[in-house]
Amino acid sequence: MENHTLTHEFPEYVQKIAELKASDEKFLKMYVNYEEVNALISHYEEGEQNHTTDEHLTDLRKKRVHLKDDIYNYLHQN
Template sequence: MENHNLTHEFPELEEKINDFRLNDEGFKKMYVNYEEVNALIQHYEEGEQNHTTDDHLTDLRKKRVSLKDNLYSYLKE
């Protein structure tokens, strides 16, 4: 399974990610939301029994991409 942690996705921005996580409430909220969605996807993908539908998992993946795009835009401002 692929690693989708934000610092893995954007290693060149790791220092900025860590700084914003600690000092920027707007970024922190988006970051926590991203990590929660990512953890939920990992839980469903790793589980021997999948307790969700394919449509729900697809929706979660779309949400993760959207959050990642928003976070990247925020970091690049």
């Protein structure tokens, strides 16, 4: 299973992520939302029994990609 934490996805922004989490409420909300979706995906992928549909899991993965894009753009612009 792949690691999709933001610090793994954007190692060049580790310091900036930490700073923005502590000082920027908008970024913190995006970060928490991403981490929640990522944790949910991991939960479904790691479980012996999948308690969701393939469609729902695909939708969660798409949401994670969109959130990651938004976060990257925010990191790049701030």
